[in-house]
Amino acid sequence: MCAQSELQFAALIDALAADPRRRERLTELLHEDHPLYDQRGAAAIVRMRGWVLLALARIGVTDAALLFVLEELDAGVDAYLVAAAARALRSYPEPTATFVPFVMRALANIRYHDDPVSFDNYGEYTISSTGTSPVRELLATLAWLGPHARGVLSEVESLRAQPGGLPKKLFSELDRAVESIRDGAQVAEIGSDACCTLPSGLRHTFSRARNARRGCEPIESTIFEDHAGATLTFKEFFYGRPTVVVFFYTRCDNPLKCSLTVAKLAQVQKLLEASGLADQIQTAAITYDPAFDLPERLRGYGQNRGLRLDARHRMLRATDGVNALRQHFKLGVNFIESLVNRHRIEVYILDAEGRISASFERIHWDEQQVVHRTIEVLKEKSDETPVEVSPEPADPTTRRKIVSPMFASFASLGVAFFPKCPLCWAGYLSMFGIAGLEQIPYSPWLQPALVAVMLINLASVWLQGRSTCRMIGFYLVSAGALVIVLSKMRLGLENFAVCGVVLTLVGSLLSALNVKSGRPAARN
């Protein structure tokens, strides 16, 4: 039985949204395995998750919640959830081009299921088509994305002309979106690096270093039955070679989840075969619904999706130790009776000792990327020095954002400390010792170059501040630059140059830290 009624749940969400100190818990409630979702029907789960997304839409989507919003747009087929996700995305601090493919995919997935939805009260279903709908919300989101969606302008425009395209009643929203995308005034403003930045909240791939991987002792003895009816333990199958593991169930009614996942696993197998690794790397598709997915059913499901099935490539159902398996993988799934009521997309790469070395969650994964990662695991040697792997493939733009202000800080330091007169040289000589005099070349041309770098730093910090809505770094760097310039004007303020350098350094560091810590809390 469900401990909390749906109305109590809705009240909890509203209370969490109203309390800034507890808002983070809203994101926790988007995890499928949360106990609150246990033993509820799929329609109830839709209402509950939709209400959480709408609460996020009111208070602003954070980086931590962003993945859940994008997941819904990527693979959602329920009108209410897709509409709520589209609305929630618009509360993210700023639009970026990264969101555009998600919105377009959602539009393609849902446009033939554009059921009217109501966001006014919890659990409300509209009986009027005048309200909102997923397509309306997605068009509004495209309008919000504006010039960031320039790449799909022709695609959006064609929605009007296509036979069986959007209904006439949506033309005004469509026109608004097209107008917003074309808006030239905004185009100039997005010329900065903000246009293509991958939001740091988009962590759907995780890698674990060898020494950070959890052992699989708790599930070693979990018993599986495969597609042919053969019985084997976790240890028997998963030890010895790396394995690509996907989770699915045959009664999943979302074609963008289980069916597609198994079809993609078949593609992984083909890539492995093409690389001559089909015997060195195993694949497994494990069902969430072992009581129903009997061997014959598993076999038919896999074969219909082109899956290769043999001793190294199996479809499995856990006949014993299902809960241990669920806990070990921290599966994103919940149930009503024996049936799945909601699950995420999840793919794991296990090393030769059955330990999880990488996972791909929620958002659709790339088969080639999974194969590459598995080959890396295959190449691991047992005696190699453990190397911590980045939690996700590092985003070069993010790295650049942090490095740039730091580099420029050193440039400012260079301007301040550059020896500009014989006295300066004397000072340096006293510091480094007379022995090094002949090794320090005097280059007057370096001074204007360093001034230019200081100005670049100033512009860079301003852009950072603008994108993160935190200008304190820029103010400090500006003050620092001013002090440095004044100190060099022979007004008797030479000693203040150090203050300028310190201000520049602190401002640049603050700016860099703002980028690293992610975007600020969403606006109300």
Added chain:
Amino acid sequence: MTTKKRKATKNSKSAKSTKASGKSKSPAKRSARAALSVATNARRSVEERVAALTEAPIAASEKEDDLQAVLDVLRNKEEPQQVRLATLQTLQASSFGAPAFESLRGDYIAVLRELATDPDPELRQRALGILARQKDGFAQKKLLEGLRDSEKALVPLEKALQLLSYDVHSDAYSVSREIVEKPPSTVAKREALRLLAADATAAPIFEKILRDKDEMAENRQISASVMQTLNPEKLRTHAREILLDTSEYDDIQATCLTALTQFGDAEAIAQDETLKTHVDKLSSEASPKVKQSARQFLKKYSG
């Protein structure tokens, strides 16, 4: 004049006027626009309107406005019930293929949700049926409310269970278990069992019913089918026992014979002389239904 006579006179008048106008065309030749003008004309007889609505051109119309006009008739509570039912049928046919329908889909769903609480029980049931097949959350919520509180029921309990069973992810399992435990009617119990068939944890319930000779034959047959889906090995064990029991019902024995013939362990059955001898006896002495199943069994296992 009675209402019936008045209606008949009106109908014949309108029929005459149609003929007199010389504009009447056979349904096969009528265009969607012409059929629509009849279907939406409240002054035409109910029969004429229903006939026009059920013609293919309207359902296949490529004009959004045509289908919108039909939808308006469906929404109008003042329209005769037969006409509204015919519009529902037309729109449902259109939903399968007419390109123009996609533009109306949202409106159609909204109208169906409205119809789900219409005073007319048939319209209500049909609308809920269409919505339930699409796994509509609104329909499921209303049906579940009706199961939990009979005063809120929009359709009979048995029908509600049947409609909820279209979605295996619905929240009707606990209610269904209660109904199986304390059934208000035999039909309700049957429908509750059919719904529970999707839940693998309900296998023990079906096993118990299959083995209970006091249970209705239909429920035991459902149980046998469900066991074949959820736990075929256990069904095979019970099927053998049922076949060897001379006091068992013919229908159940026939079902068990089919299960063993289609899905039995060929090696084990080939060595089971007791079973084969008994089935051989059934093939000559039992009812025609059992005889036929027994012969198929022997054909497979006795070569």
